[in-house]
């Protein structure tokens with residue numbers, strides 16, 4: 001998918017300061033110390049598309065750098081649901097992206113956070129959450145919640161600074177594939193695609 005819709009800019013200094021402030025409060029929960037770079041958000045957005053009858057879910061949107069890029073690359077806001085745990089980041093997302101469905105909550109509860117009409121019609125879940133630092137039982141809850149809301153051939157697209165897969169695919173019944181790496185991100189980040197194993 002190519003760049004289509006310009007999305008209103010946010011003050012990047014304000015965005016970075018907010019991210020840093022929340023990182024100081026919850027370093028493990030945020031994982032990264034700064035929002036994703038344009039190199040990474042472009043890689044993610046080029047890898048995602050949506051049919052008119054389906055939906056995209058973004059987990060752990062932070063200040064919305066990936067969200068804005070997905071919109072710019074043509075994902076309609078009506079088909080995009082964003083879930084963010086941090087109340088302050090969530091308030092920022094709701095204010096800066098008024099047309100997107102922004103939900104404050106835990107990704108483990110995804111199936112009960114989304115409206116009923118969306119369940120089973122999610123083609124891609126994009127995640128920026130620090131999955132690799134979460135205990136296996138929490139990872140399992142999140143993956144099970146994703147599988148519950150996704151179409152049978154839906155995908156989980158996860159970005160990570162790890163050299164190896166940030167999700168233990170085999171243990172969680174998933175197939176995995178590295179889609180690409182954004183070398184211009186600091187540190188370089190890889191993008192992974194997970195699907196329910198056959």
Ligand SMILES: C[S@@+](CC[C@H](N)C(=O)[O-])C[C@H]1O[C@@H](n2cnc3c(N)ncnc32)[C@H](O)[C@@H]1O
Nearest residue numbers: 030032035036060061062085086106107128129
């Ligand atoms: C590395 S930041 C990603 C920020 C943004 N997507 C970006 O690329 O700039 C990870 C985000 O995941 C959120 N998060 C962590 N655990 C979560 C959970 N269980 N449910 C929802 N969001 C979560 C954090 O609050 C944080 O905003």
